[in-house]
Amino acid sequence: MTKLKFGEDFRSPLTEGCRKLWQMVAPLYGPGGKSVWFEPPHDIPMAAGSIKDILPDFTLADPMEMMGVRILGDAAGRVGRSVGCGVGTTVLLAQALLDSGAHMVAAGVNPVLLRQGADRAVEAVVGHIRGHAFGAGDEAVVKNALRTAATDEAAIHALMEAFGRVGYDGIVTVEDSQLMETEVEAGGIRYEYGYASPGFADDPVRKTVTLKQPYILLIDQKLESITELQKLLLEVIEKDAELLIVAREYSRTFLTDILRNVSQKVFRVVAAMAPGHGESRRRNMEALALRCGGVLQTKEKGCILERCGLEVCGRAALAETGKEYTKISGAACRDLSGLDAMGKRITAELELAETPEQKESCQLALAILAGDSAVIRAGGTTEIEMFACKRDMENALLAARSVWHHGAADGGGIGYLEAAHAAEELLSDMDPEMALGVRCVVGALGVPAKCIADNAGENGAAVVARIQARGMPGYGFDAGRKCFCSVARAGIVDPAEALCAALEAGASAALTILTAAAAVVLRRGSCAPGALQCMNLQVPGAYRHIEGGKMNAVIVSCNTLRDELTSALEKCRCPYPVRYLEASLHNVPKKLHAALQAELDRLEDVDYVLLAFGTCGDALCNIHTGDYTTVLPRVDDCITLLLGSAENRKQYPENMATYFLSRGWLRGERNIWVEYQYTMEKFGKEVGESVFGALFGHYRNLGVLDTGCYPIEEIRDETEHIANVLHLQHRVVPASNQYLRELVSGQWPEERFFVFPPHTEMTSEMLHPGLL
Template sequence: MSTRPSAGRYALLVATGEYADPSLDRLRAPQQDVTRLAAVLADPAIGDFTVRTLSDAPEREVRAAIEDLLTDRSDSDLVLLYFSCHGIVDPYHRLYFAASDTVRTRPASTAISRSFVNEQFEACRASAKVLILDCCFAGAFAEGFKSAPQGALDCQVGRGYVVLSACDSYEYAFESDELVASAPRGSIFTDVLIEGLVTGDADLDGDGLVGVDELFRYVHDGVVRRRPEQQPKYSAYNAEPHIYLATVPPVAAVPAPTAVTGPSKVGGPPAVTSYNQHQAIVARGFRVGAELVRRTYGPFGRRMLVEDERGGLHEVADASGIVRLLAGGDTRDRLGSGYLRELVEGIRHRVGDGATTGVVLAQSMLDSASDALRAGANPVALRRGISAAVADVAIELAGLAVPVRTRAELRALATIAAGDELVGDLVAEAVDRVGRDGVIRVEASNLFGLELELTEGMSLRAGHVSPAFVTDQEEGEAVLDEPYLLLVDDRISGAEELLPLLTAVQREGRPLAVFAHEIRDTALGVLVLEKKARRLLSPVAVALPWPAGQRTEALADLAALTGATVVGGGSGPRLADATPDVLGRARRVVTTRSEAVVLAGPDTAEPIVRRYRPPRNEPGPGDATGPVSAERMSRVVGGVAVIKVGEVTVEQRQVRRRQIDHAVRNAKTAAEWGVVAGGGAALLGVHRRLAGRSTAPVPRQRGDDEALGYALVVDALPAPFEELLRSAGRDPTGVPEDLAYRGPGVTFDVVGGRYVVARDAGIIDAAATVREAVTAAAGIVTRYLMLG
């Protein structure tokens, strides 16, 4: 292997993502790319550069730093200057690099000109000079250069002046340069460059060294493969071939530590890392979407412009809307965005609110997990520690939870989840009327606005047996209006048993819902066929695979609600002998994969009311027939609230429906599991209680990776509160520690800027929502840890 001769190696990395001029879009790529590249170049096992970074600096400071880099260099030195920023060209196609105080229309006096940088490079005495430009129109820098390689002896440091550009003189370095949320994605050019240096894959001739010419060929192929419209450029002036930027590390693992002071700077050989390229891809894609979601957080959350896959722009103010639209420009970002979408939609589906809190927690945990992997931590041990921490957080939150006392508290929770006071009022009333076990449905209305209607009905923890029955693909529901119901306390496998009843229902032109112990074989096939052939309007089959006694009770309750006669089971007629008289009727049946809701019609509701709500002084079900299980009582007595929604368009109605669904889930979980102080205060209290258990020795010793996993969960708990303060324009330092010692019922009102009693101020969260945010965030991180 060739040995790189000793020489001074100096690098300046300039990142500008924030601009005072509103016509220059904010970029998120520069800061993250410069941080990662600095770690690679500073690593003594790879770049061995003395690195200085400059972030979001004004034009004057950037000029001074460039002059410092290039002045007083010796003849044996190698210097490297990297720009990640906006590139600007004037009407004469002269190139400028934007600084934080650049005025787009006055680049000559407020930006760093190409001529300034070029003059400084030409005056520098260093033998090898490398300029790397990751900005729009970067190829314009080297117009007029001519590649003139000179001879050089092997093992000598090559001489010359080389420019690597992310694109040619008329291209953008990013897919878009507009003020939309999808524009400032991570740079493909820098990402591929770092990948080539860290993995050693850019060592094309296998000599253990990465030359600048090899690196360019590797980067060019990688960028063009991922984004064909972007063409990196290589230009050289009196350059020799042996300008070596890196040594192939002994263990070419993956993206380097996120900071120059990472594990690689500690004396001795680099730690064997378990961090891999797949994890780097997921982490980057997750971060792209998480950054958008975080900015919508709290009472001062912003509305984001998000670009969908077809290029349309949408104004979105919540996590669910962002993840439904988000489409990463780099196809590799879509995997990480998928993790984010799964996290947000999972939390929303289970508890209705807390998705943004989950994203903030997950990002914090993900960053810590990545650092731990880079330092050589074992992912399986980290996973065990994470699981232990999540269990302890759940216990602590349960201890802090207090019951919901008033409708006003339900209203506050529902309003937060829906982002709409009118929805909050209506949902609080609905939950208060039907109880935590009641069913709340949302239906379309022909009248504008929202309307609450109470009706008889019941729900079953059983769903349709095949996706072929689904009528609403977006919600995954089979919705049957005015259906007949066939209740069978037995298995159905033969189509011939169903045919007489199917023929009778076809003549009526109404849907059929079949509830049975099991529906399979040709019986299931004929129902699916009827659905596809549209001979039978929207059939559905629901299986009740429960113990015989539980199934018999459920079918009896359905029969009382719908006026049906249960077939089979030893006491009813055989299915083969059944006539249409056994069929029941309902106003509506709605099924999902795991639930079935039956709304009673006006002529069938009375029997179940008398059965489970006897008039005063008459015996109840527990008196006449023995104890009735809590599950059975909740199934039939809770009632059904129907919230009717009238909007101009289907899309508006769907948005309103999602608002209500989220609010309902959040209010019902609060009614069941209680509430805790909101605004991140509960998690701060849990952090204080658990922090003493999460201390891992530093530096790491054998066997403490599990403690490290525990710590990364506990250390993330203050993140939501700190994010709320930042979104309100407040300094998070100091407040979290102070709040943690003020008691479990106190929180900080970021709007008023004062400490308040959480319940009196209405700043509360459902305990189950907070617990789900932590659990779901940790679940995403453990999945990420196990990527190979």
């Protein structure tokens, strides 16, 4: 049975979802904005001062309304990640366009012509704002932009101090502080990738390791065995030097051998992870090699590690690495011309970058080349105040960089009002229906200024009318002092790129909804009742909703989930065939990738493949699917899957110090206890305890997952013995197989599952940005 929804029957719930989001956003907007209280899942209620706090957890019961929220929320989120502000502006502009555009479409206006006119108006307004941007490279203007983005003077002072030390292209990181004061620490190259094993940490309190005058070896490949570096390590021993290895990946054998030699004081070596992923990692490592005066070792260059000595290494005065960061100070650059040439190349790539992730990647490489960084530790009298301070500084950081590079525009919504005439000039020779699209955009441009005045307790419509009647450039309303003035002179400015990005994103989201054609609701044997599957059809903006009974499906699962998956299939009465892969394959991601790909290639005559895995690092990257739809939970590993979500995992304060396991892990071919016994047998008790002490030194708890799918008492004696041997506190952690029940029953909400169409390659860009 097929149900069709056309026109208003389809668009109305989408626009209603956007309206509900707008109702939450509008009270927050501007300096007079209020807070909105909400209760995140698995956390205490809190007051949100920004839409960015609400957006991740904003859900509606109606799936069609939620579809509208996701369309608008995604557009707003992209603006925030790109320039730090403009998220609320995106929602306000989009809702204004939806309100006016929906009436026109309902009255019979051609939505395609309406969109064409609106697109031309947006292009004209954006061109005007960029053409009249001011203050690029002016620290006074940047400071004013910071005051708009972050109201706390201590935060503004900390950011300006950080920029003063490392420049606007340097690495500036905002972290939590255990103190009430906000402080700045500057110096050296810093990036957010740390050591490959906690066993390298020699500071028991800070969990860090420091090397003095180290050699720095950079390798863009996986290190399998310590024998690959035999010549180089002998030179390190001979010179009594210290060595920092920065490589793409390390095998467990390599790390075990290095840690054993370090613990026996044969040499002082630390293995750290390379910064970034994929192409960005290669670029970052090339920049790091130039900055430190070393040579990046890659297979493409024909390097043979066995022949390499210290001559390929860079040097630095100091290197410090922790669990989540590496800092290199006093790097010795030998090739200044090469440094300058690479800087120009990356700057050109930055100008062409389209996504926030691409821009961030280029900025990190430029910061490494600059050779300096700063860390701001956000303080506060309470944890809520500290997190609010950190959030504001992160947003202000992006806004300040945007103003420094691209300039500012008049704030308080005045930048839009001044640019409105650029769109009105298009009306003279335009199709009447296209002209209506232009008028929709012109009308929406006054909404931000009106909302700011409304939240300040004034009549927003009257304020906007007075500003437009005065007609003076830069004349606007200061909501803080409740007076009319020249907003730029009063220090009220916004990043020009934020205004442009918010208008482009808001218009795109609204016009996408207005030009949506139809919804096709299919009843077929593919999904459990009530499940919603959104897929693009031939007509732009159309979706299908699949309902019905059982699927023609096969499950491919990690063997560690056998107990939980068996229980889920029984409870949901879904007798799908299951193909299990060995748990030990997780130890070598390449082997897991190959085994999973081979299993998928063997499948025939199946409509759905349900993968009972997490994304498992990079193991699922570049997996090619066949002639079937593939469903994968949006989790990073099986622990998060059994806990229900990453948010559930975060509710345990000791999460980062807890080693989780279940009966499935204990029954695995190479579980932790098997590894422990193997290490003791091969290297002896003294070395074995030293290695495991290093590997588990940062853990405090052994968390046994009680999923309710087997009697927990069956494994309690065994897990308590393991906890005693490893000197960990034994804890039973509540868990469930709810995620697996949703997987097998066909309930696949977009926020919890990836749904890939046939013949898809699962790229890293698809898998990693969407994790819960």
